[in-house]
Amino acid sequence: MSLSNVLVTLAIAVVAIVLLLGLVNMMRGGSPQRSQQLMRARVMLQFVAIVVIMLVIWAKTSHS
Numbered sequence: 001m002s003l004s005n006v007l008v009t010l011a012i013a014v015v016a017i018v019l020l021l022g023l024v025n026m027m028r029g030g031s032p033q034r035s036q037q038l039m040r041a042r043v044m045l046q047f048v049a050i051v052v053i054m055l056v057i058w059a060k061t062s063h064s
Contacts, residue, residue, distance in 0.1 A: 011049035
């Protein structure tokens with residue numbers, strides 16, 4: 001598995017984990033403030049994941 005594949009997988013996994021933490025918090029009736037923090041973190045991490053994916057695509061297409 002190449003480094004680019006690991007980075008993309010890691011970025012997606014981190015987003016999924018934060019999403020699941022937010023869902024669990026809401027289902028348990030947890031703090032709305034915590035849900036909001038998790039939602040903000042998820043949005044930021046999604047942005048980072050998209051940037052990582054785009055950089056990997058760019059790197060793979062520019063070196064072929």
